[in-house]
Amino acid sequence: MIGAVIDWSAFLFYLFAAVACGFALAVVLSNHIVHMAFYLTLALGATAGLFLLTGSQFVGAMQFMIYVGGTLVLLVFGVMLTAQHRFVSIRTRAGEWITAAVLGGALLMLLGYVAWAVPDWHAAPPAHVPPEQVESTSRLGLALTGVRMDGGSGYALPFVIVSVHLLVVLIGAGYLARARVRVSDAAARKEMP
Amino acid sequence: MTPWLGPITVSHYLTVGAVLFVAGVVCMAVKRNALGVLMGVELVLNGANVNFVAFGSPLLRSTSLGIDGQLLALFVIVLAAAEAAVALAIALNFYNNFATIDVDRADELKG
Amino acid sequence: MLPGVQVGQPVAHRLAYLWRAPAWGRPLLVERSSWDRCRRGLSIEGNDVVEFFEATLNWPSWLAWTAVALIQCFLLINLVAGGALFFIWLERKVAGRIQDRLGPTRVGGKFGWLQTLADGIKLLAKEDIVPKEADPFLFRMAPYVSFTASFCGWLALPFADNWVGQRLNVAVFFIVAIVGLEVFGVILAGYASGSKWSLFGAMREAAQVVSYEVPLGLCIVVPVMIAGSMDLVTIGNKQAGYFTNWFIFHDPAAFVVFWVYFTCAVASVNRAPFDLAEAESELVAGFHTEYSGLRWSFFFMAEYGSMLLVSALAAILFFGGWHGPFPIISQGLVPALAAMTGASVDSPVLVYLANLAGCANLIFKAVIGVTVMMWVRWTLPRLRIDQVLTTCLKYCVPLAALCFLAEVWFQLYPHTNPMPLNRLQWGAPRASIEVREGWLPLSPVSPDDVQEAQLTHSQEHRG
Numbered sequence: 001m002i003g004a005v006i007d008w009s010a011f012l013f014y015l016f017a018a019v020a021c022g023f024a025l026a027v028v029l030s031n032h033i034v035h036m037a038f039y040l041t042l043a044l045g046a047t048a049g050l051f052l053l054t055g056s057q058f059v060g061a062m063q064f065m066i067y068v069g070g071t072l073v074l075l076v077f078g079v080m081l082t083a084q085h086r087f088v089s090i091r092t093r094a095g096e097w098i099t100a101a102v103l104g105g106a107l108l109m110l111l112g113y114v115a116w117a118v119p120d121w122h123a124a125p126p127a128h129v130p131p132e133q134v135e136s137t138s139r140l141g142l143a144l145t146g147v148r149m150d151g152g153s154g155y156a157l158p159f160v161i162v163s164v165h166l167l168v169v170l171i172g173a174g175y176l177a178r179a180r181v182r183v184s185d186a187a188a189r190k191e192m193p
Numbered sequence: 194m195t196p197w198l199g200p201i202t203v204s205h206y207l208t209v210g211a212v213l214f215v216a217g218v219v220c221m222a223v224k225r226n227a228l229g230v231l232m233g234v235e236l237v238l239n240g241a242n243v244n245f246v247a248f249g250s251p252l253l254r255s256t257s258l259g260i261d262g263q264l265l266a267l268f269v270i271v272l273a274a275a276e277a278a279v280a281l282a283i284a285l286n287f288y289n290n291f292a293t294i295d296v297d298r299a300d301e302l303k304g
Numbered sequence: 305m306l307p308g309v310q311v312g313q314p315v316a317h318r319l320a321y322l323w324r325a326p327a328w329g330r331p332l333l334v335e336r337s338s339w340d341r342c343r344r345g346l347s348i349e350g351n352d353v354v355e356f357f358e359a360t361l362n363w364p365s366w367l368a369w370t371a372v373a374l375i376q377c378f379l380l381i382n383l384v385a386g387g388a389l390f391f392i393w394l395e396r397k398v399a400g401r402i403q404d405r406l407g408p409t410r411v412g413g414k415f416g417w418l419q420t421l422a423d424g425i426k427l428l429a430k431e432d433i434v435p436k437e438a439d440p441f442l443f444r445m446a447p448y449v450s451f452t453a454s455f456c457g458w459l460a461l462p463f464a465d466n467w468v469g470q471r472l473n474v475a476v477f478f479i480v481a482i483v484g485l486e487v488f489g490v491i492l493a494g495y496a497s498g499s500k501w502s503l504f505g506a507m508r509e510a511a512q513v514v515s516y517e518v519p520l521g522l523c524i525v526v527p528v529m530i531a532g533s534m535d536l537v538t539i540g541n542k543q544a545g546y547f548t549n550w551f552i553f554h555d556p557a558a559f560v561v562f563w564v565y566f567t568c569a570v571a572s573v574n575r576a577p578f579d580l581a582e583a584e585s586e587l588v589a590g591f592h593t594e595y596s597g598l599r600w601s602f603f604f605m606a607e608y609g610s611m612l613l614v615s616a617l618a619a620i621l622f623f624g625g626w627h628g629p630f631p632i633i634s635q636g637l638v639p640a641l642a643a644m645t646g647a648s649v650d651s652p653v654l655v656y657l658a659n660l661a662g663c664a665n666l667i668f669k670a671v672i673g674v675t676v677m678m679w680v681r682w683t684l685p686r687l688r689i690d691q692v693l694t695t696c697l698k699y700c701v702p703l704a705a706l707c708f709l710a711e712v713w714f715q716l717y718p719h720t721n722p723m724p725l726n727r728l729q730w731g732a733p734r735a736s737i738e739v740r741e742g743w744l745p746l747s748p749v750s751p752d753d754v755q756e757a758q759l760t761h762s763q764e765h766r767g
Contacts, residue, residue: 008369013201017209024216024236033228034495038442040232041488043213047239050209054250056263059270061474063242065481066274069517071235072488074228076510077281096223104219108211115207122204126255133251136260137473137534143264155264162271169275176282 013053019046041071055134203254206247214240227284227294231277238273242266376469380458388608392420395678402682430597437498438594446496447595447602450489454606457482457613462537464626464662475536476524479617480517483572486610487513490574490581490591493603497594505590508689509574509581515696516571522704523565526558526711527551527621536617540625547629552622555721557710562622564704566673569614571696573607576681580689608674615673616666623669626662633661 023043030036044067051060116122142148146156217236224230247253249262288294357368393408396419400407412418434440460475460482462468472478487509494506530551531539543549552562571578582590592603619625638654641647647654687695714721 008366010201013205017205020209021212021216024213027232027236028216028220028223033226034439034442034492036229036232038445038492040235043236044239047213047243050206050243051246051266054206054246055252056246056250056266057472057474058477059242059246059263059266061472061478061481062267062270064478065484065517066270067235067239068488069481069484069514070274070277071232072485072491072510073281073514074231074235074277076491076507077228077284100219100223103222104215107218108215111211111214112208115204115211118204120256121207121254122199122202123254125200125202125253126251129251135473136263139260140263140267143260144267150259152259152261158268162268166271166275169278173278173282176279177285 009053013050016046016049016053019043020050037071037074040074041068044068044071056136058137058140201253203247206243206253210240210243210247212240213237213243216240225295225297227280227287227296230296231280231284234276234280235273238269242269245269380455380469384455384458384609384612385605387612388605389420389424391608391611391674391678392423392604393417394675395681398675398678399682402679424601427597427601432597432599433594435498435594439496439498442492442496443594444599446489446493447599447606448489449492450486450606451602451609453482453485453488454609454613456485457610460536461613461616462540462620462625463666464659465541466537467659467663468537471535471537474534476528476534476539476617476621479536479613480520480524483610483613484513484517486573486606489603489606493595494581494591497591499594501587501589501593502591505581505583505587505593508583509591511689512574512578512580512692512696513572515693516568516700519564519696519700519704520568520572522701522708523561523568524617524621526561526707529708529711529715530554530558536620536625540620540627543624544627545631547624549627550622550624553723555711555714555723557707557714558622559723561704561707561711562618564700564707565618565622566676567695568700568704569618570677570680571692573610573614575607575611575677577684577687578692579681579686580692583686585686611674611677612670615677616670618673619666619669625669626659626666628661628665633658637661 020043023039023046026039027036027043030039044063048060048063048068051057051063139148139150143152143155144159146154148154213236217233217238217240220233220236221230222233224233245258245262245266247262249258249260249266251257251259284294287299291298354365354368354372357363357371358365363371393416397407397415408416408419410416411422434443457479459469460472460478462471462475468475490509491506494502494504494509497503527539528534531542533539533542539551543551547553551558553559574581580590582592584590587593592600595603638658641657642651642654
């Protein structure tokens with residue numbers, strides 16, 4: 001039966017996985033910064049699809065909103081900081097490529113081995129999962145306010161720490177990137193009529 | 194059980210996560226463009242996130258991490274956004290001072 | 305507003321009710337086969353059409369799912385494309401009337417109603433040009449990126465009770481995140497065109513969209529807080545009954561925040577007066593200066609698709625979604641028909657008819673929203689970029705944040721809500737909605753409950 005072969009959830013997994021891995025490799029191999037940002041967006045978007053497939057809808061939407069949106073800003077910076085020579089790319093030497101390929105291949109083999117080394121990790125998944133175990137958005141929200149329904153510890157303190165961290169980063173990034181009036185600019189401005 | 198025909202398990206997700214992670218590490222190592230390095234960092238964090246979410250999914254494993262996996266992924270995403278903001282500010286500053294974003298040119302502290 | 309909350313309950317319990325969530329009541333009403341579908345991750349609810357294909361026509365599961373996916377994609381694509389055809393014609397008519405002329409009058413007989421089709425044929429016949437300075441790959445990809453982003457948002461948008469491509473638990477969040485991605489295509493187009501006008505347009509658009517995401521996100525939180533869910537189906541059903549139950553009349557904060565939302569939505573889909581990316585008086589045509597023919601029209605389909613999407617979202621979040629101002633259909637027509645034919649109120653045909661009316665209702669409201677956007681476009685002059693950012697950061701963000709805080713106050717202390725319409729509770733929402741949504745139980749879910757649920761499930765299978 002062909003029906004036994006075509007399992008759409010598996011098909012979607014392989015599709016998203018192929019897009020994510022393929023474009024992640026494209027990011028590595030490309031030398032054009034704007035192309036890289038485009039590929040990165042596709043890879044991150046496919047990862048969001050993977051998150052949705054595992055039932056983590058909130059994390060998937062969050063990935064779309066923050067990660068992919070964050071890459072957008074990366075893209076803008078890529079355009080801004082390379083705008084004067086548009087197609088000039090900063091190239092990597094061939095020796096570095098070879099070293100990186102050997103080390104990366106070794107790391108990939110190690111991680112791939114580990115991924116399949118534990119039998120419990122590729123045992124058959126549970127046949128029936130009640131929907132209330134899958135839908136996690138409300139539980140996520142409650143856990144972030146410190147209330148856990150399943151007896152685990154809440155995340156109110158990490159949440160607060162992260163918020164303060166974000167505030168600090170906001171101010172710090174603004175401070176680092178603020179437009180400073182250079183001496184020559186100021187002098188030039190003074191000479192202007 | 195063959196990995197291709199059987200149901201999708203945690204190991205499949207871990208493999209995807211491993212590919213993303215390695216791609217990110219290689220990207221960080223070989224790129225000379227500061228923004229390329231930053232993209233490598235994003236890929237690494239993303240690979241880690243795939244693992245967290247896979248381990249936290251009740252669909253893949255009955256003894257999953259539960260929502261802890263998803264919460265960790267959320268924190269990683271938020272912190273990655275913060276990290277990207279700071280890194281971009283640094284890149285902008287660097288560009289203002291050196292008129293390039295080639296990280297190999299940042300060698301003023303070299304003895 | 306908060307049933308079950310008594311004074312003197314611990315803070316954690318009140319908090320739990322404040323963030324009341326839809327997930328827990330579901331298994332009561334989820335059909336048998338969707339227990340299995342739950343494994344597929346994406347589809348928590350069962351799909352009636354899939355049931356039909358599987359049970360009545362005896363199709364295998366994968367074929368049924370494929371057929372349903374194709375049907376839904378076909379309908380949505382046609383909605384977006386047909387919507388673009390209609391709105392371009394409408395825009396010309398509205399612009400004409402506002403400027404005291406007639407607009408198109410000839411093509412297709414009366415009212416020039418075939419004008420857009422004629423334009424489309426002209427665009428198809430145009431030469432597809434890629435400039436020499438352009439980055440060919442990105443130049444070709446950009447319109448598709450834009451259109452895909454605009455189209456993907458429709459996947460999670462319900463048109464009536466449970467008429468939705470993919471019912472997501474976080475639908476509002478998902479749609480807002482996806483709408484923000486449309487700008488990606490615009491930036492790629494601006495960069496890849498190799499033209500200074502395009503690049504300027506794209507940079508302006510990037511700055512604008514990234515800043516307007518912040519107030520937009522704050523605005524949608526207010527109706528989400530009133531409904532206690534990010535599921536658009538739940539949000540829509542919470543506003544059943546008379547128009548006094550619409551969230552815009554729920555309290556002053558929601559009333560104010562709708563206008564902020566509308567402003568930000570206009571800005572985030574790049575309509576005038578915020579259309580700096582294509583400011584024709586300064587930038588020729590902005591990001592699409594170098595585009596021609598079909599690629600150019602893709603940008604416009606994306607723009608009109610997004611306009612309709614944010615309007616439909618506003619209709620669901622603030623204006624009752626598929627529920628009319630008076631419950632003529634659900635509380636008048638359907639029971640009358642049921643009494644006449646002797647069928648039950650929940651019979652599939654009657655539910656289908658009610659949903660069809662609701663769908664028409666929602667699209668009507670969305671079209672009104674789009675028309676208002678057109679009215680605004682042809683009335684107000686374009687803002688400067690500094691004025692655009694000032695509007696966002698100095699007015700919209702603080703206003704939205706203030707409304708957010710006010711909404712928190714009204715949720716915690718509902719008796720202080722000064723909105724008189726809210727107290728009337730005419731035609732209060734049907735009881736079944738409360739059952740369907742369910743409330744967060746204050747006791748933790750024990751493994752026994754899960755086991756019991758699985759037991760019930762297996763018994764159903766046997767029976």
